Amino acid sequence: MGPVRTCVGCRERDQRSALVRLVLDRSAPQPRLVVDDRACLPGRGAWVHPATRCLELAERRKAVPRALRVTGLLDLAGVRAHLGL
Ligand SMILES: [Zn+2]
16 A cells, blocks of 8 residues: 545545645746646645545635645636646
8 A cells, every 4th residue: 555645625545646736836926726746846735636526625625725824715726627627
């Protein structure tokens, strides 16, 4: 069994490979959320299942900004588009 992470949406633990890592791209004028496909970008990451349900749960709980220690809300539209959801 490989490394395990907790999904910020459903709060269930799963294989790292079953989750995607979200990080904040601070190089943009307006910090935006991006999917760290190779799970190698520096900084804090939030792990979530690439599933509509988990993104919705994460959104409702404001779990992504909390995990990334960001105040305010983060738009998940770009993440959804990236994941084809
Ligand atoms: Zn989940």
